[in-house]
Amino acid sequence: MNIRKILHLFIHPWRIGAVAGIPLYADLTCLVAIALGSMYLARMSQAFHPELGLAIGVIVSFALPLSIFIHEMSRALAAKHYQISVQGVYIRGLGSVAKTDQTFAHPLQMLEVYFAGTLVNFILYAGLNLLGNLSLNLGGTAIISLNHIKEFNFVLAMFSLVPLVPLNGGYIFRGLQWEWTRKQHPLAGHDVYGAYIAGGAAIALGLIWYGNRPFLGVWMLYLGLMTCLRYLLFEGEFLPLSVEQRPPRPLATATANIPTTAASRSPAPPARSTATKPAIRPLDFNYLNAEFLSVTEPDQQFQQGLDSTQEMRLQNAIASFNAILEKAPNNASALHNRGNAYLQLGKKQAALSDFQAALHLKTDVLEIYFGKGNAHFALGDFQGAIMEYSEILKRDPDHARAYFNRASAQVLNGNRQAAIADFKQAHTLFAAIADQTHTCKIDRRLQILTP
Numbered sequence: 001m002n003i004r005k006i007l008h009l010f011i012h013p014w015r016i017g018a019v020a021g022i023p024l025y026a027d028l029t030c031l032v033a034i035a036l037g038s039m040y041l042a043r044m045s046q047a048f049h050p051e052l053g054l055a056i057g058v059i060v061s062f063a064l065p066l067s068i069f070i071h072e073m074s075r076a077l078a079a080k081h082y083q084i085s086v087q088g089v090y091i092r093g094l095g096s097v098a099k100t101d102q103t104f105a106h107p108l109q110m111l112e113v114y115f116a117g118t119l120v121n122f123i124l125y126a127g128l129n130l131l132g133n134l135s136l137n138l139g140g141t142a143i144i145s146l147n148h149i150k151e152f153n154f155v156l157a158m159f160s161l162v163p164l165v166p167l168n169g170g171y172i173f174r175g176l177q178w179e180w181t182r183k184q185h186p187l188a189g190h191d192v193y194g195a196y197i198a199g200g201a202a203i204a205l206g207l208i209w210y211g212n213r214p215f216l217g218v219w220m221l222y223l224g225l226m227t228c229l230r231y232l233l234f235e236g237e238f239l240p241l242s243v244e245q246r247p248p249r250p251l252a253t254a255t256a257n258i259p260t261t262a263a264s265r266s267p268a269p270p271a272r273s274t275a276t277k278p279a280i281r282p283l284d285f286n287y288l289n290a291e292f293l294s295v296t297e298p299d300q301q302f303q304q305g306l307d308s309t310q311e312m313r314l315q316n317a318i319a320s321f322n323a324i325l326e327k328a329p330n331n332a333s334a335l336h337n338r339g340n341a342y343l344q345l346g347k348k349q350a351a352l353s354d355f356q357a358a359l360h361l362k363t364d365v366l367e368i369y370f371g372k373g374n375a376h377f378a379l380g381d382f383q384g385a386i387m388e389y390s391e392i393l394k395r396d397p398d399h400a401r402a403y404f405n406r407a408s409a410q411v412l413n414g415n416r417q418a419a420i421a422d423f424k425q426a427h428t429l430f431a432a433i434a435d436q437t438h439t440c441k442i443d444r445r446l447q448i449l450t451p
Helices: 003-011 030-047 053-081 107-133 140-160 168-181 189-209 212-229 229-236 302-310 314-327 332-344 349-361 367-377 380-395 402-414 415-431 437-448
Strands: 016-017 022-026 084-091 096-098
Touching: 022 053, 030 053, 030 084, 030 212, 053 084, 053 096, 053 107, 053 140, 053 212, 084 229, 096 229, 107 140, 107 168, 107 402, 140 212, 168 415, 189 212, 189 229, 189 332, 212 229, 229 402, 302 314, 314 332, 332 349, 349 367, 367 380, 367 402, 402 437, 415 437
Parallel strands: 022 084
Antiparallel strands: 016 022, 084 096
């Protein structure tokens, strides 16, 4: 086994479970980091508490990454509450990151999601402080460990409020800016340096504190180092590009018709049997539109919106739903229908915001999940689309259109075999209701995907 394989074994994320449906991933660097942290903290503790040093070092070395994990999990749970896609919580070394969609329906969502982790650390600090002040016979090891963990949670909460992206404070500031200006400002190119500025300041502060308060100094050094390494550990890049700057993800095509020049020609490998397959084009794997929602007794404004959508006068439909939402901003059907109209007009981000807001109000309407999945699909977030279609299929395993759309997203996400399985299931369900239009579409797509 060479060094590259050993390194890959250590950094490969393994799924270790899930919390409230949010996947958890960890790699072997966690065990190494905790072991090294235990030894270092134990030696430091023994200088002050010779008999208790080892136990304190082990307890604190587990409690520090656990505090950060709770911080990130709280943010992931807050995002899920607002029906925002959560890819998972990733644990590496002594740090954690919750990977969530960055699309929010309104400023309050952004504020609540990014303040959730900070709030939980403040609550942990208050709870541990109260526990330490109670007249309990906890023993020296427990009391000293509680004090260290309490102090760390307070430092972590305060550090997370630094108003620089990617720290919570940076996004909280942007949420407040959005609320004040009524306009959401995208991240600028210089925002990627926020982690290095905040991390560098924490490292400098840790070095200053190390002489007088060694534990607090070590924690600040630890926070600063993990913040500086955040992009490298969890994104694989020192300076990750913004979504708008990222090159498009290559499709899992069977062949590519790339012209060669004399300078670029090289001996070609033997042709495989897959070369005879038709090329995969995104145009061949679009999604089925979500349906517009009706209500039992629509008023004149709502009916006008529905009539306009049937006549494909989408701008008029949006105007009708705008008028409804000015009077009743919590009308989930109007939000969904406006989002659907936005999506058909190509206003993808506006559509996603409407679907998210509608799902926050009505979590049991599958058509809204369908629309939100389509919005992610249109934005090129195929993994997010797959998650939404999968949520529908958890609730309704016979939802043919969800299988169809998930299969299309699987193709463009590079999951050919999963796409074939979904298309076959959709074909069975559409054939059961004699829907020849969709079965013919699926036959064509399967012809492209299979030899």
